[in-house]
Amino acid sequence: xxxxxxxxxxxxxxxxxxxxxxxxxxxxxxxxxxxxxxxxxxxxxxxxxxxxxxxxxxxxxxxxxxxxxxxxxxxxxxxxxxxxxxxxxxxxxxxxxxxxxxxxxxxxxxxxxxxxxxxxxxxxxxxxxxxxxxxxxxxxxxxxxx
Amino acid sequence: xxxxxxxxxxxxxxxxxxxxxxxxxxxxxxxxxxxxxxxxxxxxxxxxxxxxxxxxxxxxxxxxxxxxxxxxxxx
Numbered sequence: 001x002x003x004x005x006x007x008x009x010x011x012x013x014x015x016x017x018x019x020x021x022x023x024x025x026x027x028x029x030x031x032x033x034x035x036x037x038x039x040x041x042x043x044x045x046x047x048x049x050x051x052x053x054x055x056x057x058x059x060x061x062x063x064x065x066x067x068x069x070x071x072x073x074x075x076x077x078x079x080x081x082x083x084x085x086x087x088x089x090x091x092x093x094x095x096x097x098x099x100x101x102x103x104x105x106x107x108x109x110x111x112x113x114x115x116x117x118x119x120x121x122x123x124x125x126x127x128x129x130x131x132x133x134x135x136x137x138x139x140x141x142x143x144x145x146x
Numbered sequence: 147x148x149x150x151x152x153x154x155x156x157x158x159x160x161x162x163x164x165x166x167x168x169x170x171x172x173x174x175x176x177x178x179x180x181x182x183x184x185x186x187x188x189x190x191x192x193x194x195x196x197x198x199x200x201x202x203x204x205x206x207x208x209x210x211x212x213x214x215x216x217x218x219x220x221x
Contacts, residue, residue, distance in 0.1 A: 016200065025202075028210050032221070057199070065200045074158055074201045082198050083152040085191060087184060088160040089177040 004029075004036050017062040019053065025067035034065065050076050154198045155191065159184070159216060161204035169212045171204045181215035189219040 004026065018029040018036030029036040039056065041049045054076025057064040064077060078084055161169055163177040163184065170176075197220060202213055214221075 024207055025205060027207060028205075028213060031210070031214075063197065063199050067202045067205050069201070070203055074156070074199075077199065077201075078156045079154060079198050081152065082154040082156045084156045084158065085151075086158045086160070087163045087187075088158070088203075089162040089175065 004038070015063050016065040017060050019056065019064055019066045020068040022068060028067065029065075046073065049073060053077050151191075151195060153196055155195045156199045156201075157188065157191075157197060157220075158201040158203065161202065161209055161212070164212065169209050181212050184216045185218050188216070192219065 016034060018025065018032075018034045020026070020029070020036060020038055021041060022038065026036065026038075037056070039049075039053060041052075044052065050073040053066065053069065053073055057066075057077040066074060066077065074084075162171045162175070163179050164171075165178050165180060166176045168181055200217075200220065205213065
C-alpha cells in the first residue's frame with residue numbers, strides 16, 4: 001500500500017484522510033487537497049475487507065473519508081460512540097444478494113457499533129432497535145425537529 | 147420515535163438517493179433528491195455535532211461535481 005500525497009493543501013478539508021478502493025476517487029481527493037490511501041481487496045471476503053478498512057481507520061490520526069466502497073463495508077469503520085446517518089434509497093440494499101454469506105449489505109447495520117443508526121430514504125426493511133428508518137416523506141420533518 | 151442524536155456523527159451517502167437527472171447510479175432505482183436538498187438536510191443534521199467520518203457509495207468520476215455540492219456544508 002502506498003500513501004498518496006496531494007500537491008496542494010486545502011484548509012477546509014484538512015481534518016480528513018481519503019480511503020478508496022481504486023483510482024476512480026483520486027481526482028476528487030486531489031481536488032479537495034486531501035491525502036489518500038488505496039486499499040486492495042484481492043483475496044479477501046467482504047467481511048475481511050470491511051475489517052481491514054476498520055483497522056486502517058483506527059490507525060488514522062485524521063477522520064476517514066471513504067469513497068468507492070459499498071457503504072456496508074463501513075460497518076467496522078465507525079467509532080463506537082458515533083451515531084450513523086445513512087442516506088440511502090434502499091435500507092434493504094442487497095439483503096438476499098449473497099445468501100451464502102452472513103455479511104451482506106442488508107445486514108451491515110447489525111455489525112455497525114453505536115447507539116443509533118438512522119437511514120434516510122429507506123423504503124422497506126426495518127432493523128429493530130439498531131436503526132430508525134425514515135421514508136422520504138418524513139425526512140423533512142426529522143430534520144426540522146433536530 | 148425520534149431520539150436525540152449523539153454528539154458524534156458518521157455520515158454515509160449512497161448516491162442512489164439522487165434523482166437520476168443529477169446523476170445516474172446504474173442498475174438501482176433512485177430517489178428524488180437534488181444535491182442541494184441533500185446539502186440542506188446535511189447542514190441541519192450536523193449543526194452542533196462533531197463529524198467523525200464520511201462515506202460516499204455509488205461513486206464514479208462522473209459524480210465528482212455532484213459530490214462536491216453534497217459535501218459543501220462539510221468542507
